[in-house]
Amino acid sequence: MQLSKDKLIDAYTRMKKIRVFEETMRDEFAKGTVPAFIHLYIGQEAIASGICVELNDNDTIASTHRGHGHCLAKNSDLERMTMEIFCRADGLCEGKGGSMHIADLSVGMLGANAIVGANAPIAVGAALRQRVMGENLVSAAFIGDGASNQGAVFEAMNLASVLKLPVLFVFENNGYAEFTGVDYHCGGGDIAGRAEGFGMPSYKLDGSDFFAVQEAAAEAVERARRGDGPSAIECYAKRWYGHFEGDPQHYRTKEELETIRKDSDPLKIFRQKVEDAGLVESSDLDTIDEDLLSQVTNAVEKAKNSPLPNVEELTTNVYEKGSY
Amino acid sequence: MTIKTYREAIIEAMILEMKRDEKVFVIGEDISGGRGCDDFEGEAAGGPMGLTQGLWDEFGAKRVIDTPISETAIMGAAAGAALSGLRPIAELMFSDFFGVCFDQIYNQAAKFRFMYGDQGATPLVIRTMIGAGIGCGPQHSQSPYSIFANIPGLKVVTPSNPYDAKGLLISSIRDNDPVIFCEHKALLGMDGEVPDDSYEVPLGKGKILKEGSDISIVAIGQMVGVVQNCIKNLEQKGISAEIIDPRSLSPFDDEMVYDSVEKTGRLLVLDESNPVCSFGSWITSMVSEEVFSSLKAPTKVLTPPHCPVPAAPNLEAAYLPDMETIIGASENLKNYT
Known part of the structure; x- marks a missing residue:
């Protein structure tokens, strides 16, 4: 189905925001200003954006340690999110979560998760609102190829299938589980096929193509809202950088990196498609680029200049105030 | 005032709270016992120890949810449901099984409030059976409450009699943090005076x-x-x-x-x-x-x-x-x- 110009602009903005944000974070990390480990999402922008353009604020996502892209695609507050990555008092999680544990419940972002695969059952739990309360909602879990081997993910798929819950299992096959290639770590090699074994429809597609992801997401979301249960979407898109910043990436060649950037750049592919089809003017997108760069730069400067949490906050919010 | 068993007190607490708050639901293995299947016509068993007897008949499959044997999925789903506004009572049939699902309890549910900067509550009750004394052997008889109590973010309750079991469970369900409610299997048949009405026994009061x-x-x-x-x-x-x-x-x-x-x-x-x-x-x-x-x-x-x-x-x-x-x-x- 042809997307409206507004939706195309929205999609591009989400993807480009991730790109600009992550490149900026990479620079900041290199300068030593980021007080924690970061895992960059560059190369996979079309996946988070293609899924999240089909979701509403009331819909939920459960994210991963590589979660900046999911946060931005779900429209988390850019400034407070940046502050959180810098562990500042005014960050989304008051500085106690950091990059690997960002959440923004106000937009249904149920949290990045530093335990690989643990987010899948949590997404299933959020989807129980459809069954228990009759709410119209969809819940998506982003799951890496590495996480796809975790028992928690299998249990989550089975439970969602048995209870017919409105869940999207979005497998982000970026080629590597930390340092270990998917050709080594994935028995049978077919992540989408495993999901099918649990009785849910599954898709296997090019994760650098926004339109492929979005189309599958639209179908899966519609099915979920109807009450027809979960779907799985396996998106293949290699990450451009290491598992974490500082990873020397001895496990892959320079040629591989060059090829991905040349042939599988989700932003380049998107621009070419919409410009060739005459759907959006190139100058419109250039304006967005400039605007996003200034938004991100401002957010980073603001974060760096904002205070760390007070030491008195060390033991707060372990329990509900006054209950312990 | 009526004489009720520890088991009956627990069931009564759940029924009263489910009537009071539509967000409260129960999820676990065999908690209806076959009635989770659409075409099942028999009587709901209410779990192997009868601890959820009558719930399915009263509230139906939407709020009394049978699951596969899948403790990680149960605990994770309960954690996710709590984080998104529901009030789950998740049954971990025997506390010994915490070993297969503890990540969802101690890395996830217990930490949500702290690591997400108090954005939301995690009103989750994990009801679980502890204790030796009835011949269940090494993997169905342990009392791992010391391990639970070691975890910041979890609350741990150990009722010793029917009156406290009901009042503590009601408090636990109304509490806005994850509570591990340890039911002792040797006490399930214990009799005691239990008021019919709803009442709370506060957590943290001996x-x-x-x-x-x-x-x-x-x-x-x-x-x-x-x-x-x-x-x-x-x-x-x-x-x-x-x-x-x-x-x-x-x-x-x-x-x-x-x-x-x-x-x-x-x-x-x-x-x-x-x-x-x-x-x-x-x-x-x-x-x-x-x-x-x-x-x-x-x-x-x-x-x-x-x-x-x-x-x-x-x-x-x-x-x-x-x-x-x-x-x-x-x-x-x-x-x-």
């Missing part, structure tokens, strides 16, 4: 079951009943024991214990967990730090030995602290010079 002047005995869970059976014998030996049931371990009513030890000068703790880093040793450690000058004798903890729970009836009987051991330890403390 109860003095009997006042005394010579020795403070803190007993956890099943041990409460065992020490109550010792009262006459202790009196015959001239020992006036003050008996405290802490009822919840986290939060823990430390002030009640300090006040008692300041009065008696002696402390005995009866704890069914493994001895190394047991909850009992934490109690004695706190007492030593806070009211050391009141002590007339070293503090003492009685636990099972540091071994798994055996299946053989004679070994299991030897495993748990019994009346004779408790009376002997009390005498030693009284006579300490």
